[in-house]
Amino acid sequence: MRIGTLRAAALVVGVALVAMIVLRLRRDDNPADQMRFARALRRSLELDARLNEEIAKSRLGVVTHYDALVAVGDKMTDVSRQLAVIPAFIDGHARSDVKAQLSSYRSARDTKGQLVETFKTAHSVLRNSVRAFPHNLQRVLAAARKLRQTEPLARKLTRLERAVTLLVVGSTRARVREARCALAAVGVKAKTKEKPQAGCTVAKLETPSAIARQLAIALSHARLIVELQPRIDSIVRRIVTLSVAKPAMAALDISEMSHRRALASGRTQRLVIFALALVLTVLTAAYIIGRLRRTASALREATARLETALAELGIERDRAKDLAELRSKFVSMASHEFRTPLARILSSAESLHSGNGKRPQAVRDKHMGRVKDAVKEMTQMLEDVLLIGHAETGLLELKPQQLALREVCDGIVEATRNLVGEERQLDYDVSVNGASVWLDEKLLNRVLSNLLINAFKYSGDDTSVRFAVQADEGAVLFTVSDQGLGIPPEDLPHLFEAFHRGSNTGMIPGTGLGLAVVKRSLDVHGGTIDVESQLGRGTTFTVRVPFVPQEEVEA
Amino acid sequence: MGWTTWGWTTWGWTTWGWTTWRRGALAAPLLALVGCAAAESHEAPPLASRIPHEQLATREDPIEPIPRGSSLDPRRVALGRQLFADKRLSGDGKKACTTCHDLARGGVVPGEARSTHPRAAPGPYNVPTVFNVAFDFRYNWDGKYKTLEEHLSAPLMSPVVMNGGGWKAVVARLERAYASAFFAAGYRDGVTRHGIESAIAIYQRSLTTPDAKFDRYLRGETQLSDRERAGYEIFKNVGCITCHQGINVGGNLFQRFGVMADALDGRQPTRLDMGRFLVTGKQRDMRVFRVPSLRNVALTAPYFHDGSAATLDDAVRHMGRVQLGYILTEHEVHSIVAFLETLTGRQPGTRR
Numbered sequence: 001m002r003i004g005t006l007r008a009a010a011l012v013v014g015v016a017l018v019a020m021i022v023l024r025l026r027r028d029d030n031p032a033d034q035m036r037f038a039r040a041l042r043r044s045l046e047l048d049a050r051l052n053e054e055i056a057k058s059r060l061g062v063v064t065h066y067d068a069l070v071a072v073g074d075k076m077t078d079v080s081r082q083l084a085v086i087p088a089f090i091d092g093h094a095r096s097d098v099k100a101q102l103s104s105y106r107s108a109r110d111t112k113g114q115l116v117e118t119f120k121t122a123h124s125v126l127r128n129s130v131r132a133f134p135h136n137l138q139r140v141l142a143a144a145r146k147l148r149q150t151e152p153l154a155r156k157l158t159r160l161e162r163a164v165t166l167l168v169v170g171s172t173r174a175r176v177r178e179a180r181c182a183l184a185a186v187g188v189k190a191k192t193k194e195k196p197q198a199g200c201t202v203a204k205l206e207t208p209s210a211i212a213r214q215l216a217i218a219l220s221h222a223r224l225i226v227e228l229q230p231r232i233d234s235i236v237r238r239i240v241t242l243s244v245a246k247p248a249m250a251a252l253d254i255s256e257m258s259h260r261r262a263l264a265s266g267r268t269q270r271l272v273i274f275a276l277a278l279v280l281t282v283l284t285a286a287y288i289i290g291r292l293r294r295t296a297s298a299l300r301e302a303t304a305r306l307e308t309a310l311a312e313l314g315i316e317r318d319r320a321k322d323l324a325e326l327r328s329k330f331v332s333m334a335s336h337e338f339r340t341p342l343a344r345i346l347s348s349a350e351s352l353h354s355g356n357g358k359r360p361q362a363v364r365d366k367h368m369g370r371v372k373d374a375v376k377e378m379t380q381m382l383e384d385v386l387l388i389g390h391a392e393t394g395l396l397e398l399k400p401q402q403l404a405l406r407e408v409c410d411g412i413v414e415a416t417r418n419l420v421g422e423e424r425q426l427d428y429d430v431s432v433n434g435a436s437v438w439l440d441e442k443l444l445n446r447v448l449s450n451l452l453i454n455a456f457k458y459s460g461d462d463t464s465v466r467f468a469v470q471a472d473e474g475a476v477l478f479t480v481s482d483q484g485l486g487i488p489p490e491d492l493p494h495l496f497e498a499f500h501r502g503s504n505t506g507m508i509p510g511t512g513l514g515l516a517v518v519k520r521s522l523d524v525h526g527g528t529i530d531v532e533s534q535l536g537r538g539t540t541f542t543v544r545v546p547f548v549p550q551e552e553v554e555a
Numbered sequence: 556m557g558w559t560t561w562g563w564t565t566w567g568w569t570t571w572g573w574t575t576w577r578r579g580a581l582a583a584p585l586l587a588l589v590g591c592a593a594a595e596s597h598e599a600p601p602l603a604s605r606i607p608h609e610q611l612a613t614r615e616d617p618i619e620p621i622p623r624g625s626s627l628d629p630r631r632v633a634l635g636r637q638l639f640a641d642k643r644l645s646g647d648g649k650k651a652c653t654t655c656h657d658l659a660r661g662g663v664v665p666g667e668a669r670s671t672h673p674r675a676a677p678g679p680y681n682v683p684t685v686f687n688v689a690f691d692f693r694y695n696w697d698g699k700y701k702t703l704e705e706h707l708s709a710p711l712m713s714p715v716v717m718n719g720g721g722w723k724a725v726v727a728r729l730e731r732a733y734a735s736a737f738f739a740a741g742y743r744d745g746v747t748r749h750g751i752e753s754a755i756a757i758y759q760r761s762l763t764t765p766d767a768k769f770d771r772y773l774r775g776e777t778q779l780s781d782r783e784r785a786g787y788e789i790f791k792n793v794g795c796i797t798c799h800q801g802i803n804v805g806g807n808l809f810q811r812f813g814v815m816a817d818a819l820d821g822r823q824p825t826r827l828d829m830g831r832f833l834v835t836g837k838q839r840d841m842r843v844f845r846v847p848s849l850r851n852v853a854l855t856a857p858y859f860h861d862g863s864a865a866t867l868d869d870a871v872r873h874m875g876r877v878q879l880g881y882i883l884t885e886h887e888v889h890s891i892v893a894f895l896e897t898l899t900g901r902q903p904g905t906r907r
Contacts, residue, residue: 064616064617064796064797064800065617065619065800065801065802065807066800066801066807067619067690067800067801067807069807070692070801070807073692074692077701117808120807120808121808121809121811121843124797124798124810125810125811125814127794127797128794128797128879131794132794132879132880132881136880217880217881220815220880221880224814
């Protein structure tokens with residue numbers, strides 16, 4: 001389960017990582033872009049300053065050609081072409097800001113370009129007129145001096161010369177007005193921004209024909225100066241004040257800010273990518289470790305299961321082996337133990353038969369008794385075998401009934417005495433007079449008679465067997481002690497196994513079923529049996545059978 | 556309008572940086588002069604501004620020599636040369652650029668006024684030379700085009716010039732005619748509009764005429780004759796130099812044709828006499844033309860946009876009268892023409 005979560009988390013982080021990387025790659029905070037853009041902007045500032053400088057130089061005649069102006073203009077065109085591509089890192093709001101600044105830069109530059117053209121055109125003409133006018137005027141004045149009645153004309157022309165000279169030095173408004181009026185006084189209208197002759201006295205000039213042509217040229221130079229000088233000065237002023245720099249500066253600021261922002265966000269992005277990569281690595285590692293651990297535990301489980309299976313298989317095999325053993329033991333036992341009573345039956349039957357009824361009654365009775373005993377013995381053996389088989393397959397049934405303990409025990413003792421003969425001594429000690437118990441009589445019978453017969457069987461004829469019955473806290477204690485062979489300690493663990501016989505039983509016949517029957521019979525009663533034995537000294541079996549008091553059973 | 560308004564306070568120290576400042580150090584007093592001269596309420600301008608224009612002039616000559624050598628890509632120049640002489644550019648396959656711009660003869664078809672042009676359908680204007688176009692700031696008489704690349708479409712597609720029939724057709728014709736390897740040597744994409752424009756423009760930029768006698772004189776490599784030097788002095792003193800200056804002796808400003816007098820001498824003006832007005836539509840651009848370069852002018856008769864001056868003498872005389880209001884004497888005219896002849900440089904057409 002946790003492994004699944006890990007894998008899902010790793011997948012999510014991986015997708016996020018890829019997305020971030022794609023975002024990062026798409027993002028364009030390339031320093032080269034910024035450098036190029038900023039350089040172009042800075043260059044535009046520089047070129048603007050250059051242009052102003054060149055205009056000033058031209059205006060003052062320091063430079064007498066316009067190539068430099070043209071060159072600056074061309075470079076500005078180049079730069080503005082470079083600025084046409086706004087780098088990708090300037091985005092969103094900043095982009096439209098930069099666009100706006102650039103467009104105002106461009107329009108300022110265009111205006112400036114037109115102003116520069118106008119300047120060149122006006123300036124080249126003005127320069128000539130400024131230089132030509134005094135020469136022309138001097139010539140006119142010299143010619144006029146030779147003529148008579150030219151005093152008023154000369155005065156007007158001198159006024160005009162003064163006015164024009166002052167104007168050339170610097171076109172203040174007063175000087176422009178004075179120059180215009182001086183022109184009006186000689187009958188020439190100058191096309192300036194102000195009304196041509198406002199506030200001036202206009203006079204028609206009487207011109208002697210001898211100097212008319214000369215004068216006309218001089219006056220047209222004067223007119224050009226009056227028209228062009230203020231215009232030039234205003235153009236220069238406009239060029240110099242029209243700052244291309246301001247929008248370029250603003251664009252530069254925005255671009256630098258954007259770039260810084262792009263870099264910062266790039267930094268965050270890089271950090272996020274790094275963090276994601278770290279998390280992914282950790283998750284992957286955890287996942288792999290988890291997988292390994294899970295595999296290991298699964299392996300361990302499988303091994304355990306295999307082991308149990310193997311163990312079970314072993315148990316099965318053992319049981320199968322046990323059963324097989326049991327069967328073979330049974331077969332060997334049966335072949336041996338059954339043969340004995342059968343042989344006895346056979347021999348008695350033959351004796352009876354061969355006598356042809358001529359045998360005495362006592363002999364016949366003896367043989368008949370033998371046959372009966374052998375059959376009984378065989379029946380007993382068969383019952384034992386059956387009981388063991390039932391117990392082995394869980395079919396042994398308890399059929400309890402109300403028993404008078406004393407009578408049952410007396411009966412068993414009686415039967416045993418009959419079986420072993422009067423000569424054997426049995427100490428019979430009963431301290432449960434009148435007690436009535438709820439037990440399976442048949443099984444109880446078999447337990448006790450087996451124990452008693454065994455006790456006699458495995459002890460010497462001159463020894464006695466003790467049989468005691470006593471009550472003990474809801475149970476009956478039966479104790480059977482003998483002074484016989486005893487049981488070797490190595491046999492004790494197998495004492496109650498079917499067909500097992502003590503290693504010291506020697507030639508004493510036996511099926512090896514007796515104690516097994518005892519044990520299984522007690523088992524179904526919930527009883528226990530303890531053995532105390534000293535080799536060569538004797539054995540004591542203590543059987544403890546819980547009994548249900550009569551009242552309780554009846555209730 | 557004082558200094559401080561548009562001086563440091565506006566532009567600021569940091570904006571300009573050091574290099575700008577250094578230039579600014581020169582510009583500052585000049586700008587200050589202009590500013591003061593322009594100041595409306597300044598009754599007593601500082602002494603410097605009283606000095607008349609020309610006296611402030613430095614030793615900088617108004618004319619500069621044409622540089623020798625070039626840094627143009629020779630493969631593109633070669634391709635452009637081929638294209639420039641290629642009749643397949645034109646719609647009828649009979650005209651090449653060289654039909655009108657004969658490189659062997661000053662980049663024009665000499666002696667031909669537009670009305671008597673024998674070989675080609677008469678172009679609307681007198682044919683200007685293609686020499687030294689690299690130094691012109693605009694192209695055509697009215698200065699309509701800013702670059703040679705832009706300009707190419709004008710002759711190529713004009714029905715009266717080459718009648719190329721659209722770029723697709725031109726490209727298709729050239730694709731058939733040119734081994735793509737030859738074209739690809741200059742332009743990786745093969746025959747394209749961009750490649751054609753660029754190659755021809757680059758070729759034309761290579762058509763400079765360095766080492767004119769006057770240029771060598773400027774470099775101190777040779778002496779002018781007395782007459783030539785006198786002509787140059789007159790050219791300067793009379794004022795031709797104010798319009799015809801710079802590296803190309805013209806070609807860097809617009810100017811009215813007829814500043815001091817009617818340049819058409821009473822002839823009825825036609826559409827073509829409107830000059831720059833045709834481009835801008837502004838009244839003040841009426842009869843304003845790009846001042847032509849005077850380099851190789853001795854080879855490019857007839858003169859003026861309308862070809863109205865058949866000889867250089869006529870053109871010079873006309874200029875003096877209509878542009879300067881000055882009647883040049885014959886002696887002055889000859890001196891000026893002698894000077895103008897020193898502007899003839901090494902001809903690219905003969906260098907092949």
